[in-house]
Amino acid sequence: xxxxxxxxxxxxxxxxxxxxxxxxxxxxxxxxxxxxxxxxxxxxxxxxxxxxxxxxxxxxxxxxxxxxxxxxxxxxxxxxxxxxxxxxxxxxxxxxxxxxxxxxxxxxxxxxxxxxxxxxxxxxxxxxxxxxxxxxxxxxxxxxxxxxxxxxxx
Amino acid sequence: xxxxxxxxxxxxxxxxxxxxxxxxxxxxxxxxxxxxxxxxxxxxxxxxxxxxxxxxxxxxxxxxxxxxxxxxxxxxxxxxxxxxxxxxxxxxxxxxxxxxxxxxxxxxxxxxxxxxxxxxxxxxxxxxxxxxxxxxxxxxxxxxxxxxxxxxxx
DNA sequence: TCGCTTTTGACCATTCCTGACCTTATAAGA
DNA sequence: TCTTATAAGGTCAGGAATGGTCAAAAGCGA
Numbered sequence: 001x002x003x004x005x006x007x008x009x010x011x012x013x014x015x016x017x018x019x020x021x022x023x024x025x026x027x028x029x030x031x032x033x034x035x036x037x038x039x040x041x042x043x044x045x046x047x048x049x050x051x052x053x054x055x056x057x058x059x060x061x062x063x064x065x066x067x068x069x070x071x072x073x074x075x076x077x078x079x080x081x082x083x084x085x086x087x088x089x090x091x092x093x094x095x096x097x098x099x100x101x102x103x104x105x106x107x108x109x110x111x112x113x114x115x116x117x118x119x120x121x122x123x124x125x126x127x128x129x130x131x132x133x134x135x136x137x138x139x140x141x142x143x144x145x146x147x148x149x150x151x152x153x154x
Numbered sequence: 155x156x157x158x159x160x161x162x163x164x165x166x167x168x169x170x171x172x173x174x175x176x177x178x179x180x181x182x183x184x185x186x187x188x189x190x191x192x193x194x195x196x197x198x199x200x201x202x203x204x205x206x207x208x209x210x211x212x213x214x215x216x217x218x219x220x221x222x223x224x225x226x227x228x229x230x231x232x233x234x235x236x237x238x239x240x241x242x243x244x245x246x247x248x249x250x251x252x253x254x255x256x257x258x259x260x261x262x263x264x265x266x267x268x269x270x271x272x273x274x275x276x277x278x279x280x281x282x283x284x285x286x287x288x289x290x291x292x293x294x295x296x297x298x299x300x301x302x303x304x305x306x307x308x
Numbered sequence: 309t310c311g312c313t314t315t316t317g318a319c320c321a322t323t324c325c326t327g328a329c330c331t332t333a334t335a336a337g338a
Numbered sequence: 339t340c341t342t343a344t345a346a347g348g349t350c351a352g353g354a355a356t357g358g359t360c361a362a363a364a365g366c367g368a
Contacts, residue, residue: 003218005324027347037326042348047323062333065346094322112306116267119302120274124211125295128287137291141279148273152266159314181357191316196358201313216323219356314365321358331348338341 004036008044012069021071027059045069052086052095053102071106080108084146090135093123096142109149117145158190162198166223175225199223205301206239226305234262238300244289250275250296263303271299 011034015023031038049055049069059067083099091099097118104114119125121142126134165188169177185192203209203223213221237257245253251272258268273279275296280288 003324006218028345038347039327039349040325043324043326059347060333061331061345061347063335063345065333067347113270115306116270116299116302119210119298120295122298124205125298126291128290128294129283133282136282137280140281141274144273144276144279145270148270152269157314182355192357193317193359194315197314197316213357214323215321215355215357217325217355219323221357310368312366312368314363316361316363318361319359322356324355325353327350327352329349331346333346334344336341336343338339 004034004040005044005047007034008036008041009048012044012049016069016071022068023070024066024068026065027067041067048098050098053098054106079106080146080150084143084150087139087143089139090132091139091142092135093121093138096121096138113149117142117149120145158188158194159198159201161188162190162195163202166198166203170223170225176222177224178220178222180219181221195221205297208235208301208304210301210305224305226301234300234304237262238297238304241293241297243293244286245293245296246289247275247277247292250292253296267303271296271303274299 008030011030012023012025015025025041027038027041031041045057045067049057054072056070056072057067058070059065080103083103087099100109100114100118100121103109104111109117121138123134126137129137162184165184166177166179169179179195181192181195185195199211199221203211208226210224210226211221212224213219234257237253241253254263254268254272254275257263258265263271275292277288280291283291
């Protein structure tokens with residue numbers, strides 16, 4: 001059985017593809033079409049269409065209200081650099097996964113690189129240290145790997 | 155009477171056979187089907203479906219959570235597997251470099267993979283922890299990455 | 309007995325879903 | 339215009355559904 005969140009996310013993704021990266025939805029309408037409560041839409045948006053993941057969300061309440069989701073795309077190298085800079089000193093497994101997933105979606109990472117880097121960053125490799133240290137190591141490694149990919153990718 | 159772990163392992167094995175090397179289970183469900191506590195599933199997975207043994211395990215918590223187990227061993231990869239098994243719990247940067255270099259020479263790693271993995275394992279990524287921990291982390295990561303390369307190499 | 313493997317349960321972390329209540333925008337009436 | 343109704347969307351906390359971890363206890367073979 002498919003998860004509601006996945007249904008909603010898929011719907012939005014498809015819409016983004018169709019509409020060339022710029023989708024507009026009506027929250028209540030979509031909710032009732034897909035058979036969920038309206039706040040579910042917010043949940044999906046806040047968990048899967050974050051700026052971190054490369055989306056801009058605008059909305060308006062009241063009569064004629066809407067939610068607009070825009071997929072951000074810019075020059076690959078610049079964006080890559082920006083992402084690398086934004087990683088910071090520490091990053092959780094979930095965050096890292098989100099960032100990588102988005103990079104793949106945006107064709108900034110091949111499936112191959114995505115899997116390799118995901119593996120390198122997954123918690124599985126860090127059982128020897130505490131969560132805190134783990135997240136710091138992950139951030140360092142993530143940046144190194146992304147830089148490496150960038151340099152090799154000509 | 156058969157040991158519980160064996161039952162669980164057999165079940166997963168059978169599922170892997172059926173599903174062509176890619177099985178997805180629900181931890182709690184399987185546990186109650188087989189009549190054991192959920193953490194037993196974790197025990198079996200961590201003790202018998204490790205990267206060293208040729209398996210990749212991914213999971214997700216929360217509603218609709220799952221555990222996915224992928225088998226990556228095939229005859230072509232016996233040598234690779236052997237190397238992975240020989241890595242042990244801890245490996246220095248120099249040792250790792252030697253092993254990787256050797257694998258590259260033997261065309262078991264592409265230049266690309268060699269560079270990626272070297273980057274991931276280099277001391278540069280581990281400044282946050284002591285040498286001792288560092289070598290343990292490196293070993294874990296190295297094995298995971300090699301398994302991933304193996305899996306992707308079709 | 310000693311040491312390794314297995315089993316178990318208490319407690320933790322993450323993800324998802326829902327509903328009550330809140331804020332804002334537009335339209336209709338007075 | 340001012341007020342009130344209606345139409346959206348937003349927030350948040352709580353609960354449910356999962357899987358993860360860890361250490362203690364139990365089992366077992368040498």
